[in-house]
Amino acid sequence: MEKLPFERPVIKKLNAGMPGKFGMKTAITPVTHIDQVAVNDMMEEHGSPLFVISENTLRRTYREAKRAFDTRYPKVQFAWSYKTNYLNAVCSVFHQEGAWAEVVSGFEYKKALALGVEGRHIIFNGPDKKREDLIVAINNNSLIHIDHFDEMYMLNELADETGKKPMVAIRVNMDVGIYPMWDRFGFNYENGEAWDALNRIMTVGKLQLTGLHTHIGTYMLSSEAYRLAAAKLAGLAAGLEGKYGHVLGYIDVGGGFASKNTLKGAYYSGADTAPGFDEYAEAISSALVNSAIKPENMPLLILETGRALVDDAGYVLGTVIANKRLADGRRSTILDIGVNILFTSFWYDHQISPARPVSEHTEETTIYGPLCMNIDVIKEAAVMPLLKTGDRVVISRVGAYNMTQWMQFITMRPRVVMIGTDRRVHLVREGEELETINSLERMPEHLKEFRL
Numbered sequence: 001m002e003k004l005p006f007e008r009p010v011i012k013k014l015n016a017g018m019p020g021k022f023g024m025k026t027a028i029t030p031v032t033h034i035d036q037v038a039v040n041d042m043m044e045e046h047g048s049p050l051f052v053i054s055e056n057t058l059r060r061t062y063r064e065a066k067r068a069f070d071t072r073y074p075k076v077q078f079a080w081s082y083k084t085n086y087l088n089a090v091c092s093v094f095h096q097e098g099a100w101a102e103v104v105s106g107f108e109y110k111k112a113l114a115l116g117v118e119g120r121h122i123i124f125n126g127p128d129k130k131r132e133d134l135i136v137a138i139n140n141n142s143l144i145h146i147d148h149f150d151e152m153y154m155l156n157e158l159a160d161e162t163g164k165k166p167m168v169a170i171r172v173n174m175d176v177g178i179y180p181m182w183d184r185f186g187f188n189y190e191n192g193e194a195w196d197a198l199n200r201i202m203t204v205g206k207l208q209l210t211g212l213h214t215h216i217g218t219y220m221l222s223s224e225a226y227r228l229a230a231a232k233l234a235g236l237a238a239g240l241e242g243k244y245g246h247v248l249g250y251i252d253v254g255g256g257f258a259s260k261n262t263l264k265g266a267y268y269s270g271a272d273t274a275p276g277f278d279e280y281a282e283a284i285s286s287a288l289v290n291s292a293i294k295p296e297n298m299p300l301l302i303l304e305t306g307r308a309l310v311d312d313a314g315y316v317l318g319t320v321i322a323n324k325r326l327a328d329g330r331r332s333t334i335l336d337i338g339v340n341i342l343f344t345s346f347w348y349d350h351q352i353s354p355a356r357p358v359s360e361h362t363e364e365t366t367i368y369g370p371l372c373m374n375i376d377v378i379k380e381a382a383v384m385p386l387l388k389t390g391d392r393v394v395i396s397r398v399g400a401y402n403m404t405q406w407m408q409f410i411t412m413r414p415r416v417v418m419i420g421t422d423r424r425v426h427l428v429r430e431g432e433e434l435e436t437i438n439s440l441e442r443m444p445e446h447l448k449e450f451r452l
């Protein structure tokens with residue numbers, strides 16, 4: 001066994017805390033390697049902090065999700081939710097696995113095209129599709145999911161202008177027993193607005209109605225909510241069959257499956273409570289096959305799963321800057337990972353592990369980031385070993401949303417590497433530097449000089 005570094009003895013206040021079903025877990029397991037690559041080696045080469053993505057985990061998770069649906073429903077297609085993580089390398093892994101692209105802005109649309117995704121494999125969602133973006137999407141035969149009536153009218157106009165019949169679906173919002181309800185996107189099911197939209201598309205006849213879409217929320221812990229959503233969309237599809245003899249190509253139930261992260265304040269860990277892909281797949285598939293849609297007309301089932309496919313594959317590595325006693329005696333540790341690069345620390349109790357073996361001494365510690373801001377708290381109360389300045393830590397399950405919502409604030413956004421399936425470490429995004437920021441700025445002539 002390796003000789004552990006000396007730690008001074010401490011007298012600590014016993015803190016009862018909140019035991020879970022299995023008591024209070026205090027054993028700390030270090031994370032010294034990711035996919036058999038040493039954390040220390042990666043940090044020596046690429047600096048700190050450092051985001052790490054496991055290609056293996058991306059592919060394994062995708063295949064697990066795909067299998068869960070393929071074994072229960074005849075036709076399944078995933079579309080990768082770009083906003084969840086649109087690093088090109090990450091998108092490419094999912095596209096190699098067969099996923100289409102799901103985008104919510106002109107920028108994301110262009111990113112997918114530039115990566116080589118064909119227009120007909122791009123789903124264009126969101127409330128803000130610019131006229132010029134829609135023209136490109138129409139000419140590329142992309143699947144446009146209408147969010148509101150104004151967008152429908154614009155599409156009718158563009159159909160005349162382009163001489164094409166755009167392929168559209170409507171986004172439907174609905175009551176699936178989850179409150180607050182996400183009712184700001186799309187057309188409401190319960191008050192008849194969805195039918196109003198469908199009837200207009202069918203009677204005006206300028207658009208090609210190819211599918212139905214919903215996205216009920218994010219981090220949804222209830223698979224029953226998906227059963228209801230799929231059943232309601234299937235009801236609309238069956239209604240279209242009956243009323244117009246119109247057969248839809250697909251039903252898209254959106255994203256929102258929970259990842260294994262633990263929400264702040266949750267009693268049990270997310271790994272124990274989040275439904276698995278099988279549970280979601282069971283609910284959705286059974287709602288569709290048991291619906292009134294004729295068996296020969298079963299639509300393609302599209303899933304826009306984001307978070308649950310990518311969260312586990314992401315890590316952020318960081319370094320202890322200092323330890324401090326707060327005025328009330330609490331221990332606090334300052335890391336070089338701030339909330340500006342780890343947005344999800346606002347709602348997740350992230351798992352923070354030391355990157356070296358540690359003794360069993362632990363103390364409840366508040367983990368701060370390096371920003372000069374009071375809100376820069378990575379974790380309010382982490383049971384942590386006594387780490388020293390320079391010690392390294394690994395924060396797990398950070399693959400979703402952090403590498404898209406991160407912001408350059410006080411510090412630079414760091415490098416991102418991907419550990420390939422061959423265990424080689426590839427740099428997939430450079431770290432920002434002063435020049436990166438300054439290259440965007442312009443200095444008015446009269447401000448170029450000063451004397452102090």
Ligand SMILES: *Cc1c(COP(=O)(O)O)cnc(C)c1O
Pocket residue numbers: 081083084102104125126215217218219254255256257304305306307308400
């Ligand atoms: C964000 C989003 C997704 C992905 O959601 P996750 O919670 O990450 O699975 C899918 N579809 C739409 C329309 C979205 O806006």
